[in-house]
Amino acid sequence: MDDASIDPDATGDDGDLPEAAGRRLGSGSFSSGLTVPDFAACLQMGLAPVALVQGFCVMQWGWYGQGSPYSRGMTPYAFSGPSVPRGVYSESYQCPHGGYSYSNEHRVWGQNYQQPWVESAWAEGFTSSYTRMVEEATEVGAHGIIGVVDTTRHLADMNVTEFHMLGTAVVVRGVAAPSGATPWTTYLAGQRLAKLVEAGYMPVSVVASLASVRVWAYCVTEMLMEGRPLSAYGAGGYLPVAEVEQLSRAHIAARSLAREHVRSQLGHDTLQGAAIVANTQSLAQGDEVIECALRGTRVRRFKDFDPLPAPRPTVRLS
Amino acid sequence: MTQPQDLPKEAGHRLEELEHGLFTSDLSVNEFLLIKEAGFHPLGFVMGSSIYHTGIQARRWSKSQELTKLTEAMYNARELAMTRMEEEADQLGADGVVGVRLDVNYYEWGRDAAEFIAVGTAVKAEDGTSHRNAQGKPFTSDLSGQDFWTIMQTGYVPQGLVMGTCVFHIAHRGIGQTLGTVGQNVELPNFTQALYEARELAMTRMQDEANTLGATGIVGVRLEEKSHQWGSHTIEFLSLGTAVTKSSGEVTLPKPITIISLDN
Numbered sequence: 001m002d003d004a005s006i007d008p009d010a011t012g013d014d015g016d017l018p019e020a021a022g023r024r025l026g027s028g029s030f031s032s033g034l035t036v037p038d039f040a041a042c043l044q045m046g047l048a049p050v051a052l053v054q055g056f057c058v059m060q061w062g063w064y065g066q067g068s069p070y071s072r073g074m075t076p077y078a079f080s081g082p083s084v085p086r087g088v089y090s091e092s093y094q095c096p097h098g099g100y101s102y103s104n105e106h107r108v109w110g111q112n113y114q115q116p117w118v119e120s121a122w123a124e125g126f127t128s129s130y131t132r133m134v135e136e137a138t139e140v141g142a143h144g145i146i147g148v149v150d151t152t153r154h155l156a157d158m159n160v161t162e163f164h165m166l167g168t169a170v171v172v173r174g175v176a177a178p179s180g181a182t183p184w185t186t187y188l189a190g191q192r193l194a195k196l197v198e199a200g201y202m203p204v205s206v207v208a209s210l211a212s213v214r215v216w217a218y219c220v221t222e223m224l225m226e227g228r229p230l231s232a233y234g235a236g237g238y239l240p241v242a243e244v245e246q247l248s249r250a251h252i253a254a255r256s257l258a259r260e261h262v263r264s265q266l267g268h269d270t271l272q273g274a275a276i277v278a279n280t281q282s283l284a285q286g287d288e289v290i291e292c293a294l295r296g297t298r299v300r301r302f303k304d305f306d307p308l309p310a311p312r313p314t315v316r317l318s
Numbered sequence: 319m320t321q322p323q324d325l326p327k328e329a330g331h332r333l334e335e336l337e338h339g340l341f342t343s344d345l346s347v348n349e350f351l352l353i354k355e356a357g358f359h360p361l362g363f364v365m366g367s368s369i370y371h372t373g374i375q376a377r378r379w380s381k382s383q384e385l386t387k388l389t390e391a392m393y394n395a396r397e398l399a400m401t402r403m404e405e406e407a408d409q410l411g412a413d414g415v416v417g418v419r420l421d422v423n424y425y426e427w428g429r430d431a432a433e434f435i436a437v438g439t440a441v442k443a444e445d446g447t448s449h450r451n452a453q454g455k456p457f458t459s460d461l462s463g464q465d466f467w468t469i470m471q472t473g474y475v476p477q478g479l480v481m482g483t484c485v486f487h488i489a490h491r492g493i494g495q496t497l498g499t500v501g502q503n504v505e506l507p508n509f510t511q512a513l514y515e516a517r518e519l520a521m522t523r524m525q526d527e528a529n530t531l532g533a534t535g536i537v538g539v540r541l542e543e544k545s546h547q548w549g550s551h552t553i554e555f556l557s558l559g560t561a562v563t564k565s566s567g568e569v570t571l572p573k574p575i576t577i578i579s580l581d582n
Contacts, residue, residue, distance in 0.1 A: 030535035031525060031559065036465035039537050040472045044571040052539050054517065058509035060499050121503030128505060132514075155550070160506055162513065166541070191574065311578040 032168040034147055038190030042146065045194050047170040050140045054166045055132030059125040061154065061161040089114040089253050093218040093246055110218025112250045114257060118212040118291075125163040126150070126208060133165045134183060141177035142169035147189030148206050150295070186297045187273060196272060198306070201299040204269055208295040209261035213254040217286030221246040225286040247288070254278060254292035262294050271296040325405055333409050336362035343439040344417065349463025353416065356467045358441040361410045365437040366402025370395035372430055377487040377552065382512035384519065385552065388485035392554055396420060396481065399436040400458065407456040412440035413449035414457035416466050418479050420558070424547065432546070451477045452532040459560040460538065469537065473569030474562040477531040482523025482557045486516035490551060517541060520557040533561035 032049035034042060042049060093110040129150070137145050148167035155162055167185065171177065186203035188196060196203065217225070224244045255276060262271065274296035281289045336342065343360040345353060353360060372395075375387040399420070407415045418438035425433065438458065443449050451457045459476040461469060469476065489508060499506075520541070528536050539559035546554060 031521070031528075031539050032535065032537055033539045035538055036461060036468045040468050040571065041574075043472050044574070049535065052521065056510050056514045056517075058506045058513060060502065060504050060506050117503065124503075124505065155509075160509055162509075194574070308576050311576040313580050314577045315580045 033149075033166060034168050034189055038147060041190040041194050042168075042170065045197065046173050047144075047146070048173050050142050050169045050171055051136070052166065053133050053136035053140070053142075053145060053169045054164070055129040055134070055136065056165075057125045057128035057132070057163045058155075059121055059161050059163065061121070061159060088116055089213065089257060091249065093220070095219050097219065106219045110221060110246060111216045112246060112253065113214055113216070114253070115212040115214055115289075119210055119261075122152075122210040122212075125152070125161065126165075126210075129163040129165040130185075130206070133167060134185070137167075137169040137183045140169055141171065142183045143172050143175065143178055143181075144184040144186070144203070145169050146186055146193055146203075148185055148187050150206070150208065187295065188297055192273070196297075196299065198308070200301055200303040200305045201270075201272065202302045203272075204298040204300050206295065207262055207265050207271065207298045208293065209258050209265070211254045211257035211261060211292045211294075213250045213257070213290045213292075215247060215250045215286065215288040215290065217246065217288075221286040244286075247286070250288070250290055251278065254290045255294075258292040258294040262296065266298055269298045269300045272299045273297050325402060325409075329406060330409075333362065333406060336410055344437070345439055345463050349417070352463045352467035353441060354444075356470045357444050358413070358466075359444055361407075361412050361440040361442050363437070364403050364406035364410070364412075364415060364440045365435065366399040366404070366406065367436075368395050368398035368402070368434045369428070369431055370398070370434060371428075372432060372546075374430070378489075380489050380492055381487070382489040382508060382515075383487055384516070385485045385487055388548075388552075388554075389483055392483045392485060392556075395432070395434040396436070396483070399434040400479070403436040403438060404455055404458065407438075407440040407458075410440050411442065412456045413442045414451075414459065414476065415440050416459050416476075417462055418458050418460045420460075420479075420481075422544075422546070430547075449475060460558065461560055465538070469560075469562065471569070472571060473565050473567070474535075474537075475565050477533045477561040477563055478527070480524050480527035480531070480533070480536060480559060480561045482520040482525070482527065483554060484516045484519040484523070485548075485552065485554045486512060486519075488512050488551045488553065516553070516555045517557070520555040524557040524559060528559075528561035531561050532563065534563050536561050 030049050031052040032039060033052050034049060039049065090111065090113040093112075095106050095108055095110075097106050133145065133148075145167040148165065150163070150165045152161060152163055154160070168189070169183065184203050185206045186193060187206055188203065193203070215221075221244055224242060225247075255278065258276065262274075274294060276292060276294045278290060278292040281291070283289065341360045342363040343350065344363055345360060350360065370391060372388060372391045375385045377383065377385060400418075403415065403418070415438040418436060421435045423433045423435065425431070440456065449457060455478075457476045458479040459466065460479050461476065466476070489512065491506075491508075521539075524536065524539070536559040539557060542556045542558070544554050544556070545552060
């Protein structure tokens, strides 16, 4: 499947920037989205901001896609067929009460399944906006992009999702403009970036990935989520203190998949400042979509760590 | 000192009181301390306001386009508020205004009218040197007291709060376009280009303002988006930041030291 792979060597030469971008980047003054403390730290490190650079991609966001239940038909027997990539996560849950023979709420089976078509669409949107941002930075001869902020939002009533990436392109003072080299990128800026370099690591690129898992709840999950007694007939029984296993496993799987996607992009490098965010969209009675995004900066060691001087004790008066 | 052109009478009375030594400010105690440390002292809390009728502009359902009349209105209204704030600062003999905030408020009594407000604290250098910008006006900046002190340490001085705005109508998709992509997760290039273009226009205009001030750069750029009361397909993109110039002389920034906090 397609991960949200950020190719650190991507040159971003799509040539599809708007005309206004060319005019803005050709302007004499620099612009930066850095806060003043970050700006000061940037200068202290020997970096000079060149321009605020950005990239966009608007994607149509549908429920469908190759491999989705809407194109292959729902099945309790995990993913199968030539159109579905191998190795995707899926597990089924059997109704312990005898299924529909009792009542409609007893589905015969439930399923957790990964949604690679959603992950691919997210990766495409993220990578397109990233590439465009890098293209702007390349145009101004930047060595790198710091303080990257990426946002994803659904535009109201348009059924589309916008990917927006923003960062400050910088050059290393006293170093010639790179010819043909791709700018490095990082979510870090200011003191956090300074500390990373002090620790002997250089940023390579931002890395991000989304994992999407759909929960098709079976009767036990539904009943536990509604706080109803666990009875085969919907009456009597008892309310146990029990783990909602299907949901737990879906959450674990989403996080685990996001980690796997990111790990596959790191090569021999390491991830710094990893941030994992999980969003749950409730559909109905335990049915959920869990989307887990993992972001961080891919870093590479370039020198040994120099021991820092002993810290000075301070007391704030505020 | 230039006389304010269109300030209300009450503003004149208030500013006269401030000229006799009393100062007002919305600075926190820490900000006040750092403004003083940077060699400035506050003169007074200054503001400017403009209630503007934003009107309407025809837009085509299926065409992405800038709504130039609305862009012009949003621009002019903010400029009026900013200019009036600058006039108040000018009357106080200020070198600049720090901590500027720009807000837009809508009231029930004026459906298509909005109040644009600019507020900040006027400051003056204690050593008497002028820090006015290239146009001879007090500089404006949305920097906090802490940020103001820090930017001065880097050898840069603020020139003005610069902004660029663009009101853009994002085209609706036709039935044919919608049906053509049913069931697919695909990029919609017309939406991408429209949003991209709109933001770039706003940022370009902000940079043009900075160039007019002779600035070498802009720090703390923010991009804001609002649909106000125009519906979801019409969006105002506003780009804001503080234009700065490099002061003469080489500045060596102190190397940061490591600290350990003894607070809880």
